[in-house]
Amino acid sequence: MLTLFYILSAITLGTAFLTILSKNPIHSAIYLVLCFFSIAGHYLMFNAQFLAMVHVIVYSGAIMILMLFTIMLMNLNKEDEKNKNLLSRLAAAGAFGLLGLIFLATFIKSQPVISKYEVSGEDYQSIKILGQVLLHDYMVPFEFASILLLVSMIGAVLLSKKEHINS
Amino acid sequence: MDTNLALLLLFTPFAGFLINIFFGKKLGHSAPGWLGTAAVATSFAVTLTFFLQVLATKEPIFINLGQWLTLANFTVDFSFQLDQLSVLWLMFVTGIGTLIHMYSISYMHDDENVHKFFAYLNLFVFFMITLVMGSNLLIMFIGWEGVGLCSYLLIGFWHKNQDYNDAAKKAFIMNRIGDLGFLIGIFILGYLFHTTEYAVIKTELDNGWPFNKELLGIAMLCLFIGACGKSAQIPLYTWLPDAMAGPTPVSALIHAATMVTAGIFMITRLNFLFNLTPDVLEVIAIVGAVTSIVAAAIGLVQTDIKKVLAYSTVSQLGLMFLALGCGAYEVAVFHVITHAFFKACLFLGSGSVIHALHGEQDMRKMGGLSKVMKITFITFVLSSVAISGVPGFSGFFSKDEILISAFHHSPVLWGIASLASIMTAFYMFRLVYVTFFNDFRGTEEQKHHLHESPALITIPLVILALLATFGGIISLPGHSWLNEYLAPVMAAPAAHHELGNLEYILMGIAVLGAFIGIGIAYFKYRKKGEVPPGDAEFTGLANVLYNKFYVDEIYSAVIVKPLYMIGSFFKNVTEVAISGFVFGLGKVAVTLGGEGRKLQNGSVGFYLLVFVLGVCSIIGYIFLAK
Amino acid sequence: MENILQQIGIENYLYLSTLLFCVGAFGVLFRRNAIIMFMSIEIMLNAVNLLLVAFSTYHQDPAGQVFVFFSMAVAAAEVAVGLAILVAVYRNLHGIDIDNLKNLKG
Numbered sequence: 006m007l008t009l010f011y012i013l014s015a016i017t018l019g020t021a022f023l024t025i026l027s028k029n030p031i032h033s034a035i036y037l038v039l040c041f042f043s044i045a046g047h048y049l050m051f052n053a054q055f056l057a058m059v060h061v062i063v064y065s066g067a068i069m070i071l072m073l074f075t076i077m078l079m080n081l082n083k084e085d086e087k088n089k090n091l092l093s094r095l096a097a098a099g100a101f102g103l104l105g106l107i108f109l110a111t112f113i114k115s116q117p118v119i120s121k122y123e124v125s126g127e128d129y130q131s132i133k134i135l136g137q138v139l140l141h142d143y144m145v146p147f148e149f150a151s152i153l154l155l156v157s158m159i160g161a162v163l164l165s166k167k168e169h170i171n172s
Numbered sequence: 173m174d175t176n177l178a179l180l181l182l183f184t185p186f187a188g189f190l191i192n193i194f195f196g197k198k199l200g201h202s203a204p205g206w207l208g209t210a211a212v213a214t215s216f217a218v219t220l221t222f223f224l225q226v227l228a229t230k231e232p233i234f235i236n237l238g239q240w241l242t243l244a245n246f247t248v249d250f251s252f253q254l255d256q257l258s259v260l261w262l263m264f265v266t267g268i269g270t271l272i273h274m275y276s277i278s279y280m281h282d283d284e285n286v287h288k289f290f291a292y293l294n295l296f297v298f299f300m301i302t303l304v305m306g307s308n309l310l311i312m313f314i315g316w317e318g319v320g321l322c323s324y325l326l327i328g329f330w331h332k333n334q335d336y337n338d339a340a341k342k343a344f345i346m347n348r349i350g351d352l353g354f355l356i357g358i359f360i361l362g363y364l365f366h367t368t369e370y371a372v373i374k375t376e377l378d379n380g381w382p383f384n385k386e387l388l389g390i391a392m393l394c395l396f397i398g399a400c401g402k403s404a405q406i407p408l409y410t411w412l413p414d415a416m417a418g419p420t421p422v423s424a425l426i427h428a429a430t431m432v433t434a435g436i437f438m439i440t441r442l443n444f445l446f447n448l449t450p451d452v453l454e455v456i457a458i459v460g461a462v463t464s465i466v467a468a469a470i471g472l473v474q475t476d477i478k479k480v481l482a483y484s485t486v487s488q489l490g491l492m493f494l495a496l497g498c499g500a501y502e503v504a505v506f507h508v509i510t511h512a513f514f515k516a517c518l519f520l521g522s523g524s525v526i527h528a529l530h531g532e533q534d535m536r537k538m539g540g541l542s543k544v545m546k547i548t549f550i551t552f553v554l555s556s557v558a559i560s561g562v563p564g565f566s567g568f569f570s571k572d573e574i575l576i577s578a579f580h581h582s583p584v585l586w587g588i589a590s591l592a593s594i595m596t597a598f599y600m601f602r603l604v605y606v607t608f609f610n611d612f613r614g615t616e617e618q619k620h621h622l623h624e625s626p627a628l629i630t631i632p633l634v635i636l637a638l639l640a641t642f643g644g645i646i647s648l649p650g651h652s653w654l655n656e657y658l659a660p661v662m663a664a665p666a667a668h669h670e671l672g673n674l675e676y677i678l679m680g681i682a683v684l685g686a687f688i689g690i691g692i693a694y695f696k697y698r699k700k701g702e703v704p705p706g707d708a709e710f711t712g713l714a715n716v717l718y719n720k721f722y723v724d725e726i727y728s729a730v731i732v733k734p735l736y737m738i739g740s741f742f743k744n745v746t747e748v749a750i751s752g753f754v755f756g757l758g759k760v761a762v763t764l765g766g767e768g769r770k771l772q773n774g775s776v777g778f779y780l781l782v783f784v785l786g787v788c789s790i791i792g793y794i795f796l797a798k
Numbered sequence: 799m800e801n802i803l804q805q806i807g808i809e810n811y812l813y814l815s816t817l818l819f820c821v822g823a824f825g826v827l828f829r830r831n832a833i834i835m836f837m838s839i840e841i842m843l844n845a846v847n848l849l850l851v852a853f854s855t856y857h858q859d860p861a862g863q864v865f866v867f868f869s870m871a872v873a874a875a876e877v878a879v880g881l882a883i884l885v886a887v888y889r890n891l892h893g894i895d896i897d898n899l900k901n902l903k904g
Contacts, residue, residue, distance in 0.1 A: 006805040014814050021818060021841050025825035030833055037837050044844050050802050051855050056863055060847075063870050068840065068877045075881050076833055079888050089830055089897075093777060097827035100784045105820040107788045111795040112812055129858045138860045139867065150871045157875035164882035167889075774903030776896045781827055 009050065016043040030081045034073050041065045055132040178235045178252060181218040181262075182301055184211045188294035196287020205277035208290035212273050212297050216266035223259045230660060232256070234307065234371075245366050253307030253370065257661045260505070261304045261437055264512050268429045269297050271632035275520055276421040278628035279527060289329060293425070296322035300430050304437060309358045309368040312438065316354065316402065319431045320347040326426065327418040339414040346411040350401015357394035360387055361445075374444050374663075385448075392445060392452040396459075399435030404486050405493060406463045410724055412486055416478040420523030423478060428485055428519050429512035436492050436508055440501045444663035447499070457497020457581065461588040464490030466721070468595035472602075473717045475704050476533050477522045480603050484559070485515060487592055491574050494589055500577035501662055502655045506647045507570040513643050514555040514567060517636035521552040524625040524633065525607065529618055535606045536703055542608040544622045547630045549608050551637035556604050558640040560597035561686045566644035568683075573649070575682055576675055586678075590685055597689030605697035606704065613703065649675075803855060811852040818845035832884055832894040836877065843873050 020040040024033045041064045048057035088094065128134060139147060188211030196204045222233070232255030240248045273293060280286050296319060303315025321344075328340030358368060364383045365373050399405070404412040415427055426432075439446060439456070446453055464487045471483035488511050495504040526533055528545060542549040558567035571593060579586040612619050624630070647654035659665065696702050716722070822845060825838025847866045854862025888894055 006802060010802075010806050010810065014810075017814070018817060018821065021821045021825075024837055024841065025821070025828055025834065030831060033834055033837060037840065040841065041844065044848060047848060048851060051851055052802075053851055053855075053863055056851060056866060059867070059870065063874055064840070064844070068874060071877060071881055072833060072836065075884065078885065079833075079894065081831070081833065081894075087830070087895075089777065089828070093781075094828060096781055097824055100781060100788075100827055101820050101824035103788050104784060104823055105816065107792050107796070108816045108820070109813070111791060112816070114796060127858065129860050130854070130863060135860055135863060139864050142861075143864050143868075146868055150868055153875050154871060157878045161878045161882040164879065165885045772903065774900035776899055777827065777830070784823055784827065 013043050013046045030076045034069060034076060038065050038069050041069070053130050055135060174233050175235050177218050177221065178254065181215050182298070182305065184214045185294040185298040185301065187211065189291045189298060192287045192291035192294065196291060199287065201281070201286065202277065204287040204290045205273070208294050209270060209273040209277065211294055212266055212269045215297065215301065216270050219259065219262045219266050222254050223263055226254065226256055226259050246362060248308060248310050248368060250311065251307045252305040252311070254305065255661055256657055257440060258304050262301060264509055265300050265304065265430050266297065268512055268516050269425060271635060272421050272425045272516065272520070275629055275632045278626050279421055279523060280419065292322055292325045296326065296426060303434055307369055307371065309361065313354065313358065316434060317351065319434065320344060320351070323415070323426050323431055326422040327415045329418055329422070336417040339417040343411040343415050346408045347401050350398045350408055353394040353401070354398025357391045357398060360391035360394065364388060364391065370441060377444060388445070389449045389452055392449045393455065395438065395442070396452060396456055399438055400459070403432045403435030403489050405459055405490065406466065409463065409467070409486050410727065413479050413482040416482050420478070420519060420526060424516045424519035424523070427482065428515040432485065432489055433508045433512070436496065436504055439496050440505060443501045447663050453497050453499060457494050457585055460490045460493025460497055461585045463487070464494065464592040465588050468592040468599070470717055470720050471599045472595060473704070473714050475536055477525065477535050477603060477607060478533055480599060481515070481518055481522060484596060484600065487596060488515070491571065491589060491592065494578055494585060495574045498577040498581035499664070500573070502658050503570070503573040503577055505658065506654055507574060510558070510566040510570045510640070510643050513636055514558040514640035517551055517555040517633060517640055520633055520636065521548050521555070524548045524629050527625055528622055529614065530621065532614065532618065535603065537614045538607045538612070539610050540612040541622070545624045547624060547633060551633040552608070553604060554637045555640050556600045559600055560690060561593055561682060563683055565641055569644035569647060569649065572679055572682055576678055579678055590682065593682065594685040594689045597686045598693050601690045601693035602697055605693060609698055808852060808856055811849065815845045815849035818848070830895050830897055832896055836880055840873065843869065
């Protein structure tokens with residue numbers, strides 16, 4: 006189990022880094038898809054099957070396709086992007102290190118009480134239970150989420166309409 | 173009843189002022205004049221009733237209109253006091269005021285701002301009444317300041333001429349310097365006696381109130397400085413000749429009969445205090461005597477008729493102060509009254525002459541007017557005779573009393589005063605002969621238009637000349653109605669000089685001096701027909717006198733220029749430094765802002781970096797920094 | 799399968815998630831291309847989702863996974879709108895270099 010975890014984590018982190026560092030945007034997109042698949046693997050290790058499926062469908066299947074379409078629309082597959090200047094890149098690296106440091110320090114200092122993990126054997130994450138919880142306790146956010154998706158759809162259409170120049 | 177009458181007396185001129193200043197233009201050309209005259213005449217009528225009342229009852233009338241201010245143990249009320257002295261003063265102020273208002277109706281007829289003129293005149297009468305009627309020093313100060321203000325407004329009445337404006341400013345500023353002394357005196361008196369009411373101070377002194385003698389001396393000296401400013405004594409007298417820039421009725425009313433006598437009124441009012449500081453009285457006497465002779469000397473060679481009369485006024489005021497300094501308060505009051513009569517008549521007469529010559533004031537261009545302007549000539553001569561001290565006329569009695577009191581005080585001062593009187597007789601008759609006798613020296617066109625002035629001008633002249641002639645009755649040597657009348661107001665009884673040999677000799681010397689002065693003037697200007705020389709031809713002593721001992725120039729160099737230098741120092745050095753500092757602060761803020769502006773460089777990447785750093789710091793603060 | 803957390807322990811997931819989040823933040827600051835920045839933001843969101851699921855298993859509470867649903871819905875909506883904006887920007891600037899978006903310069 007632990008080795009599987011380490012392999013999956015390596016894939017996740019590695020592809021994430023490669024996403025950022027690769028010059029060709031298409032390559033970045035592919036790496037990101039791989040990253041999402043590895044995270045879906047993590048979910049499967051948690052036995053959250055439904056979540057893993059939905060993750061793959063939504064992220065790899067919808068969001069990344071959208072991004073790839075946009076990249077191809079803007080014809081960005083050429084590697085003609087200049088880098089940021091050295092100072093900015095060093096600052097970015099510094100911010101990365103600082104952020105990591107702060108977070109880790111917070112976690113270590115706050116010393117979360119991690120008690121012995123007990124298993125109750127109850128089923129809490131099968132799709133049946135999830136459905137019941139979603140549509141019973143979290144009904145209102147569910148409805149709001151649907152409105153949110155509607156609004157974003159309308160927004161996306163409106164924002165990208167071509168403006169007709171009046172003659 | 174008394175309160176209502178007193179309010180009528182006080183506020184009728186003020187109402188006249190308000191109506192004339194706001195609605196005067198709509199009322200037409202002659203209505204403002206009659207309105208103003210009626211207002212002052214009403215005040216005169218009420219004063220007459222009060223005079224008869226006080227004469228009968230010999231009791232002062234107190235009127236309190238309400239409280240003004242209260243401090244810990246110090247109260248000031250709006251209260252007025254009508255006793256013998258104030259009613260007497262009001263009589264001649266409102267009486268002569270009415271006559272001069274009547275005169276101005278005709279004199280200022282052609283002026284476009286005639287409503288403003290009468291408004292200011294009424295305002296002046298209102299303030300003068302306040303000054304005289306007040307029962308404490310602060311009410312008097314209100315009137316004091318108010319008459320100074322009206323004097324400024326009226327001197328600069330023809331404000332389009334910058335010289336007249338300068339003269340008005342000079343009068344106001346010199347008055348102000350005196351007022352500073354007056355205020356300091358009031359403060360010290362208030363501190364010493366915890367009140368400024370005359371009656372209360374007198375009662376306190378009678379009951380033996382303890383006070384610091386040196387401080388009282390300083391207070392009375394400061395009050396005298398205030399009187400110097402208002403009554404044109406050395407060193408604050410140079411504004412009075414310049415004030416002749418105002419219309420002649422103004423000169424007659426304010427600078428001859430009423431405002432300049434305010435100083436004498438104040439000192440007489442406070443006679444019980446001045447009697448406690450004989451050193452200050454000594455100073456007053458010396459200043460008065462010196463002023464009278466200096467002014468008389470300057471008046472010997474002046475060529476503008478109004479300036480001659482102005483210096484004559486300063487000189488006569490000096491004589492009144494000399495009388496006050498010798499402790500003879502009633503004599504000073506007597507001379508104030510007679511001087512008001514003949515000096516007002518002289519000024520109005522000169523106004524009549526100026527009016528006939530269409531504005532000419534230089535006596536070298538006049539002459540022979542006695543044939544054409546008979547009434548003016550006769551009244552002018554009568555008043556000149558009165559001022560010279562010819563026996564039988566009012567001026568003789570009052571001036572003689574002054575000289576006798578001065579002799580009993582100090583023979584040196586008597587000598588100075590007598591010399592001044594001889595000079596007075598000389599220059600007055602010089603004026604009469606050069607202006608009215610021999611041949612006319614003006615242009616042909618002026619000669620054509622010479623005529624006697626209308627009735628509204630000549631009637632006041634006649635009334636005043638009669639008063640100047642017969643006014644001496646009120647205080648004859650040996651039996652003085654005035655001294656008896658004023659006795660309740662005076663702290664010390666009037667010095668009663670028995671008419672012995674000494675007094676008769678002194679009287680004789682004074683009369684002889686007057687006739688010598690008149691005689692010299694007759695020979696020089698009537699017989700020989702001399703005319704005063706042109707401006708450039710004065711030489712030696714005469715030149716010094718003509719240039720007023722260069723006092724104005726000395727003041728300008730010693731006082732005015734250093735003040736300007738201080739002013740320009742503050743403007744060029746201090747103000748530049750302070751504004752530089754303030755602007756510098758502004759520049760610092762702008763520079764800091766400019767630097768801060770560089771944070772907003774529009775680059776999204778930079779914003780994101782700052783975003784991340786901000787999140788780090790917040791989390792660091794919340795979780796790590798405890 | 800046996801419960802994973804007994805074998806791996808939750809600290810590991812904490813560290814993994816933190817590291818992934820920092821990588822995402824680094825990516826946002828490092829690149830000029832707006833599309834890559836979007837991808838980095840997706841990485842950050844995923845890190846958070848991972849941690850939520852881990853804790854949901856730890857507490858055996860389905861609420862964590864329900865929250866992940868909503869997070870994914872929001873991420874999808876955000877990508878849609880963001881890419882629409884990006885297309886509009888591209889039409890104006892003919893490029894998506896964010897260093898050219900300097901009109902708000904003070």
